[in-house]
Amino acid sequence: MKCVHLDFHTSPYIENIGSEFNKAEFTQTLKDAKVDLITVFAKCHHGYSYYPTKLGTMHPHLKFNLLKEQIEAIHDAGAIAPIYITMGWSEKDASEHPEWHHIDFWSKKRIAFGFNGGKLDEPEDTPLSDCSWITLCPVGPYQKYLEDITREVCEQFDVSDGVFYDICFMRDACVCDSCVAGMKKMGLDPDNYEDAKKYYRIKRIELMKSLTGIVHEYAPNATVFYNGGADMNRPEYAPYQTHFELEDLPTAWGGYDFMPLRAKYFEKFGKIFWGMTGKFHHAWGEFGGFKNRDALKYECADMISLGASMSVGDQLHPCGRLDKSTYSVIGYAFDYASKIERFSENTKAYTDIALWSSHTDADVGCSKMLQIMHLEFDVVDSGEDISKYQCIVLPDRVKFTDDDKKRILEFVNNGGKIIASGESIFDELGIKMNGPSGFDKDFICCEIDEITTPFLSYCSAYSVECDGEVLAKVHEPYFNRTYGKFCGHKNTPFKLESASYPALVKKGNVLYFAHPIFQAYNASGSYVLERYIKKAFDCIYDRGIKIENLPSCGRVRFRKSEDKSFFALHLLYAPPINRGNVCLLEDFPTLGGVKISVKVDKTIKSVRSEPDGEEIKFIQNGNEVSFELDALKLHKLVILSW
Ligand SMILES: [Zn+2]
Numbered sequence: 001m002k003c004v005h006l007d008f009h010t011s012p013y014i015e016n017i018g019s020e021f022n023k024a025e026f027t028q029t030l031k032d033a034k035v036d037l038i039t040v041f042a043k044c045h046h047g048y049s050y051y052p053t054k055l056g057t058m059h060p061h062l063k064f065n066l067l068k069e070q071i072e073a074i075h076d077a078g079a080i081a082p083i084y085i086t087m088g089w090s091e092k093d094a095s096e097h098p099e100w101h102h103i104d105f106w107s108k109k110r111i112a113f114g115f116n117g118g119k120l121d122e123p124e125d126t127p128l129s130d131c132s133w134i135t136l137c138p139v140g141p142y143q144k145y146l147e148d149i150t151r152e153v154c155e156q157f158d159v160s161d162g163v164f165y166d167i168c169f170m171r172d173a174c175v176c177d178s179c180v181a182g183m184k185k186m187g188l189d190p191d192n193y194e195d196a197k198k199y200y201r202i203k204r205i206e207l208m209k210s211l212t213g214i215v216h217e218y219a220p221n222a223t224v225f226y227n228g229g230a231d232m233n234r235p236e237y238a239p240y241q242t243h244f245e246l247e248d249l250p251t252a253w254g255g256y257d258f259m260p261l262r263a264k265y266f267e268k269f270g271k272i273f274w275g276m277t278g279k280f281h282h283a284w285g286e287f288g289g290f291k292n293r294d295a296l297k298y299e300c301a302d303m304i305s306l307g308a309s310m311s312v313g314d315q316l317h318p319c320g321r322l323d324k325s326t327y328s329v330i331g332y333a334f335d336y337a338s339k340i341e342r343f344s345e346n347t348k349a350y351t352d353i354a355l356w357s358s359h360t361d362a363d364v365g366c367s368k369m370l371q372i373m374h375l376e377f378d379v380v381d382s383g384e385d386i387s388k389y390q391c392i393v394l395p396d397r398v399k400f401t402d403d404d405k406k407r408i409l410e411f412v413n414n415g416g417k418i419i420a421s422g423e424s425i426f427d428e429l430g431i432k433m434n435g436p437s438g439f440d441k442d443f444i445c446c447e448i449d450e451i452t453t454p455f456l457s458y459c460s461a462y463s464v465e466c467d468g469e470v471l472a473k474v475h476e477p478y479f480n481r482t483y484g485k486f487c488g489h490k491n492t493p494f495k496l497e498s499a500s501y502p503a504l505v506k507k508g509n510v511l512y513f514a515h516p517i518f519q520a521y522n523a524s525g526s527y528v529l530e531r532y533i534k535k536a537f538d539c540i541y542d543r544g545i546k547i548e549n550l551p552s553c554g555r556v557r558f559r560k561s562e563d564k565s566f567f568a569l570h571l572l573y574a575p576p577i578n579r580g581n582v583c584l585l586e587d588f589p590t591l592g593g594v595k596i597s598v599k600v601d602k603t604i605k606s607v608r609s610e611p612d613g614e615e616i617k618f619i620q621n622g623n624e625v626s627f628e629l630d631a632l633k634l635h636k637l638v639i640l641s642w
Contacts, residue, residue, distance in 0.1 A: 001036045001037055001274065001309040001310075001341075002034055002035060002036045002037070002300075002309070002310055002334045002337055002338065002341070003035070003036060003037040003038065003039075003274060003276075003309060003310065003311035003312070004033075004035050004037070004038040004039070004311065004312050004313075004314055004330065005038075005039045005164075005245075005276060005311050005312070005313045005314070006038050006039055006040060006041075006314050006315070006316050007041075007044075007284060007285065007313065007314065007315040007316065008040070008041040008044055008050065008084075008315065008316045009044040009045040009046055009285065009315070010044060010046060010048065010059060010318050011046060011318075012046060012048065012059065012060050012061070014061065014318045015061045016061060016318070016319065017059050017061045017062040017063075017066070017318050017319075017320070018050075018062055018063075018064065018066045018069075018318075018319070018320035019319055019320065020317075020319035020320050020321040021066060021069060021070075021319070021320030021321065022321070023069055023072065023073045023076070024073075025321070025322075026070065026073040026074075026077075026321075026322060027073045027074075027076040027077045028077075029322040029324075029327050030073075030074060030077040030079055030322070030327075031077045031078070032327065032331055033327040033328075033330045033331035033334055034331060034334040034335060034337075034338050035077065035079050035330070035334065036079050036080070037079055037080045037081070037082065037161075037311075038074055038079055038081060039081070039082045039083075039084050039164050040067055040070045040071060040074065040081050040082075040083060040084065041067065041083075041084045042067055042083045042084060042085050042149070042153045042157075043056060043084075043085050043086050043090070043149065044084075044086055045086050045089040045090060045091060045133055045166075045167075046059075046090075046091050046092060047086075047090040047091050047092025047093050047094075048060070048062075048092065050062060050065075050066045050067045051065050051066070051067040051068060051153075051156060051157075052065055053149075053152060054152065055145070055148050055149055055152050056149060057092065066320065067083070067157070068156075068157070071083075071157065071161075080161040080162070081161050082161050082162030082163060082164050082223065082225075083153055083157060083159060083161070083162070083163050083164070084163075084164045084166060085146070085149060085150065085153065085163060085164070085165055085166070086165075086166050086167060087136070087138055087146060087165045087166060087167050087168050087226075088102070088133075088135050088136055088138070088166070088167030088168060088169075088170050088228075089113075089133035089134070089135060089136070089166075089167045090136060091133065091134070093136060093142070093145075094133075094134040094136060097136075097141075097142070098110075099141075099176070099177060099178070100136045100137060100140075100141070100142040100176070101134055101135070101136060101137065101176060102135040102136055102137040102170065102171065102174050102176060103137070103174055103175045103176040103179075104171060104174075104175075105171070105173040105174070105175050105193060105196050108175065110134060110135070111134070111135040111170060111171065112132075112133075112134050112135075113131065113132065113133050113134070113135055113170070114128075114129050114130060114131045114132030114133065115128075115129070115132050115134075116129070120134070130283070130285070131283075131284070131285070133167075135167070135170045135171075137174045137176045137178065137179060138168075138207055139174070139176070139178050139179050139182065139203045139207070140176075140177075140178030140179075140182070141178070143203075143207055143210070146165075146207075146211065147210060147211065147214060150163070150211050150214045150215065151214055154214060154215060154217070154218040154219075155218075158218075158219065159215055159218055159219045159222050160219040160221065160222055161222070161223075162222050162223035162224065162225070162242075163211075163215050163222060163223075163224050163225075164224075164225050164227065164245075165211065165224075165225070165226045165227065166227045166228075167227065167228060168204070168226040168227055168228045168229055169204065169226070169228035169229050169231065169234065169237070170228065171200075172197050172200055172201075172234075173193060173196035173197045173199075173200045174196070174200055175190055175196060179196070179199060179200070179203070182199060182203065183195060183196065183199045186199065186202075201236060204237065205236070205237070205240060208226055208229075208237065208240040208241075209240060211224065212224040212240065212242070222242075223242045223243050223272075224241075224242050225241055225242065225243060225244075225245050226240070226241060227245065227247060229241055230244040230245060230246050230247070230262070230266060230273075232261070232262060232265045232266075232357065232359060232363070233359045235381070238266070238269055241271070242271065243271050243272040243273060243274075244266040244269070244271060244272075244273040244274070245273070245274055245276050245311060246259060246262045246263060246266065246273060246274065246275050246276060246308070247276040247313075248262070248275065248276065248277065249277060249278045249280070249282075249283050249284070249313070250277065250299065250576075250583065251278075251280070251281065251282060251283075251291065251295075251582040251583055251584055252280075252282045252283040252581070252582055252583075253283070254583070255576055255583045256302070256576055256583070256585075257364070257367065257368045257371060258364065259275050259302070259303070259306070260302075260306055260367060260371060260555075260557075261355075261363060261364060261367035261379065263275060263303075263306040263307070263308050264306070264349065264355075264367075264377065264378060264379040265357060265379045265381075267306070267307055267308075267348075267349070268378070268379065268380075268381075268384075272309065273307075273308050273309070274303065274308050274309035274310055274311050275299070275302070275303035275306070275308045275309075275310055275311065276311040276312075276313060277296070277299045277303075277310075277311070277312055277313065278291070278312065278313035278314070279291055279296065279312050279313065279314050279326050279329055279330060280313070281582060281584075282581065282582055284313060284315070285315055286315075287315065287317070290325065290326070290329060291329065291584075292584065292585060292586055293328075293329040293332040293333060294574075294585070294588055294634060295574070295584060295585035295586070296312065296329055296330065296332070296333040297332060297333040297336050297337075297634065297635070298572060298574050298585055298588075298634055298635065299333070300312075300333045300334065300336065300337040301336065301337070301340070301570070301572060301634070301635035301637075302555070302572055304337060304340055304341055304343075304344045304570070305344070305555070305557040305559075305570035305572065305635075306557060307344050307347055307348070307349070307559060308344075309341075310337060312330050312333070314326055314330070336635075339610075339611035340610055340611055340637050343566070343568045343610060343637060343639060344559070344568070346561060346562045346563050346564070347559035347560060347561050347562065347568055348559060348560055348562060349376050349377070349378055349557070349558070349559055350376065350558050350559055350560040350567060350600075351375070351376040351377050351378055351389075351544060351558065352388075352389050352390035352391065352544050352599075353370070353375060353376075353377045353378075353389060353390060353391045353392075353393065353541065353544070354377060354378040354379065354380045354386065354389050354391075354392050354393070355367060355370065355377055355378070355379050355380070355393050355395065356379075356380050356381070356382075356386075356392055356393065356394050356395070356398055356424075357379055357380070357381050357398075358394075358395050358396055358397040358398045358399075358424065360395075360396065360397045360519070361519055361522055361523075362395035362396030362397050362421075362422070362516060362518040362519045362522070363379075363395055363518075364518075364522050365395065365396075365517075365518030365519055365520070365521045365522030365523075366393055366395040366396075366518040367379075368521070368522060369518065369521060369530065369533050369534075370393075371555055372530060372534075372552045373534055373537065373543075374545060374547045374550060374554060374555075374556040375543065375544070375545055375556070376544070376545060376556065376557055376558040376559075377393075380392070382399075382400075382401060382404050383401075383403070383404070386407065386408075386411055386416070387411065387414070387416075389411075389416065390416065390417060390541070390542065390544075391416070391417040391418070391419060391540070391541045392408070392411065392416065392417070392418055392419070393419045393420075394408075394418060394419070394420040394421070394424035394425075395421055395422075395424060395518040396421050396422035396423060396424060396516040396517070396518050396519050397422060397423050397424065397516070397519075398420075398423070398424040400424075400426060405426055405428060408429070409428055409429070412429065412508070412509045412510060415509065416509060417509050417510075417511070417540050417541055418509060418510045418511070419511045419513075419536070419537065419540060419541065420510065420511070420512050420513070421512070421513035421514075421515065421516060421517045421518060422462060422513070422514075422515065422516035422517070422518075422519070423462070423516070425464070425512055429507070429510050429512075430466060430467075430468065430507040430508065430510060431464050431465075431466045431468075431505065431507060431510065431512050432464060432465040432466065433462055433463075433464050434462070434463040434464060434465065434501075435462065435463060436460065436462055436463070437460050437461050437462065437463050437474070437476065437499070437501070438460075438480075439460040439461075439476055439477055439480060440460060440477070440480045440481060440491070441456060441457065441458060441459065441460060441477060441481075441491045441492075442457055442459075442460045442461055442474055442475060442476050442477060442494070442499075442515075443455060443456055443457060443474070443475040443476075443477070443494040444457050444472050444473070444474065444475070444503045444504075444515070444532065445472060445473045445474075445475055445498060445503070446471065446472030446473070446503065446504065446532060446535070448528065448531045448532055448535060449531075451528055451531075454475040454494045455526075455528045455529075455532075456491065456526070456528075457503075457515050457517075457520055457529070458520040458521075458523065458524040458526060458529065459515050459516050459517075459519065459520035460515070461474045461499075461501065461503055461514035461515045462501075462514050462515075463499075463500075463501040463514075464501055464502070464505070464512070464514055465501070466502065466505045466507055466512070467507070468505045468506050468507030468508070468510075469505065469506045469507070470502040470504070470505050471502075471504040471505065471506055471511075471536065471539060472502065472503040472504035472532070472536075473498035473499065473502060473503055474498060474499040474501060474502065474503045474514065475494035475495055475496075475497075475498055475499065476494070476495050476499050477491065477492035477493065477494055477495070478492050478493060478494075478495060479492055480492065501514065502514060503515065504532075504536055506539060506540065509540070511536060511537075511539060511540040513533075513536065517529065517532075517533060518533075521533060530552075544558075544598065544599045545558060545596075545597070545598050545599075546596075546597040546598075547571075547594065547595065547596055547597075548593075548594070548595040549591065549592075549593050549594050549595060550571065550573065550591065550594050550632075551573070551575070551591075553573060553574065553575040553576065554571060554572065554573045554591075554594075554632075555570075555571070555572040555573070556569070556570070556571055556572075557569075557570040558570075558598060565602075565641055565642050566639050566640060566641045566642070567598075567600060567602075567604075567639070567640040567642075568637060568638075568639055568640075569596070569598065569637070569638040569639075569640065570635065570636070570637055570638075571594065571596075571629070571632055571635070571636045571638070572634070572635050573588075573589075573591055573632055573633075573634065573635075574587070574588050574634060575587060588633055588634045589633075590631050590632065590633040591629075591631070591632040591633075592629075592630060592631055592632075593628060593629075593630075594628065594629040594632050595626070595627075595628050596626065596627055596628070596629065596638075597624055597625070597626040598624070598625055598640075599623050599624055599625075600623055600624075600625055600640065600642075601623065602642035603620065603642060604618065604620055604625050604640050604641065604642055605641050605642055606639075606640075606641045607625070607627055607638060607639070607640050607641075608638070608639055608641075609629075609636060609637060609638055609639075610637045610638075610639050611637075616628075616629070616638065618640075625640060
């Protein structure tokens with residue numbers, strides 16, 4: 001499905017709202033751009049509504065029911081129109097109801113997002129930074145108001161296409177008067193962070209159930225999404241979402257490697273999920289900012305390669321006319337997507353390696369490494385069945401329950417391979433943890449081609465005991481860098497003799513990095529650490545996908561159809577570049593001679609690229625299928641049929 005998230009946060013100081021809205025033109029623009037779904041606004045962050053409302057305030061310069069007209073135009077285009085209602089940010093409500101402000105647990109101050117230190121009383125002509133809003137807490141009277149607004153929207157409009165609530169989870173605790181009173185009533189201590197988090201969780205789940213309940217009274221099958229609630233570190237909210245929209249602006253929010261990890265995490269809930277990027281050069285609300293159309297095509301292909309639907313963020317001009325250039329860019333990307341998206345429907349990642357989520361940034365580092373190694377992988381969590389995998393990676397900070405330990409031991413005893421690091425280890429795996437070494441940064445000695453001397457780990461090892469095969473050694477620094485003792489500009493040099501504990505050790509089916517290596521790699525991006533990790537993986541894991549002549553920025557995804565007879569292999573290549581304050585894709589060089597070998601559980605009858613349908617010569621030896629691509633530019637979809 002090809003979606004647009006059409007923001008419409010519109011200042012009361014702008015007149016003639018919707019004056020250029022033309023239903024037929026709106027419809028045609030969406031049709032031409034092949035849009036299947038577009039979100040439209042009931043209520044925006046300025047606090048104004050775009051339909052005649054009894055409970056709120058219609059935008060002061062809107063003269064007609066714009067939302068109704070937009071929905072009709074969207075339906076005329078054969079698309080669907082979920083309705084957007086703001087939750088956490090509503091400027092008008094925030095100024096009229098200071099008692100609704102979200103109060104931060106630690107500072108006891110309202111959360112004035114983006115304002116200069118939370119200062120709201122600057123002179124009126126002070127320039128305002130981007131994305132400046134006061135956050136509201138939807139507990140107490142504001143919850144009732146949100147419920148009433150939802151009911152009003154459901155009364156006036158057919159909400160079968162869905163409802164989207166925005167800004168739902170800005171913090172994990174609130175101590176506004178209403179929350180404090182509620183906590184006391186429940187016997188919780190508002191000064192205790194864990195109690196405040198517990199209350200927040202209970203009330204947010206209550207709110208989600210209540211609002212979804214109202215929408216479903218009117219349209220039982222409507223999608224209802226609470227934005228901000230598709231967070232790997234807040235899995236408790238996942239059951240209350242009808243689907244997941246993985247908002248991620250790679251250009252402004254830290255690059256292209258986050259979405260795949262989240263997609264793999266949320267895919268396992270078995271609900272529809274889509275990636276959400278933007279048409280902007282930078283981020284939301286950027287009028288006149290454009291993304292390279294090939295970059296957007298890459299992002300859409302990337303989402304398809306992950307089994308996701310795709311959503312592109314835009315912001316409608318106050319005049320109500322969809323921007324011609326924007327829909328030319330979106331249409332270009334969606335045209336390509338429309339030709340290949342069917343190969344993503346009802347498919348699942350086909351892999352024998354999984355990342356066990358630690359719910360920390362170690363997952364990001366680990367996922368980056370797996371992607372750089374051109375591997376397809378799943379993400380698993382505590383309590384899940386891991387018996388189908390060849391190898392499980394336990395990055396840096398996994399916390400195990402007794403049941404998890406039992407299942408991991410059973411997995412290893414049945415021939416499964418474990419790659420563990422940092423704290424993600426327990427004695428029964430044959431590695432005894434004595435605790436942190438106490439150094440700030442140490443060194444690793446392991447021969448990696450031309451690197452034969454100790455290299456910086458950008459972190460420090462845990463001291464462990466193991467009678468397995470030592471594959472790399474630790475070299476401690478002479479001392480930690482402090483005010484009292486330091487050496488030169490940066491870290492202290494290494495001692496010439498190695499430490500008594502190992503850096504990398506292999507014991508049976510377990511490979512263990514004594515460093516929190518994935519966090520260190522994520523933070524440092526060190527090329528040597530990258531090669532060290534790769535070399536270590538190859539000591540224990542027999543890769544299911546082997547690729548030659550694809551650079552580190554190349555991405556590989558391999559999916560198997562659940563109801564048809566094919567595997568879909570996606571290859572993507574575009575090196576991200578940092579320019580100004582963005583990470584962008586501008587160059588799409590053509591690669592030749594990319595050699596691929598994948599292990600499959602079927603006898604393959606044909607290999608072809610799509611959408612052009614060109615046949616590719618291949619060889620199958622047992623379960624291994626090999627072929628070569630003459631040219632890879634931006635994205636190549638290869639279908640292996642059985
Ligand atoms: Zn509160």
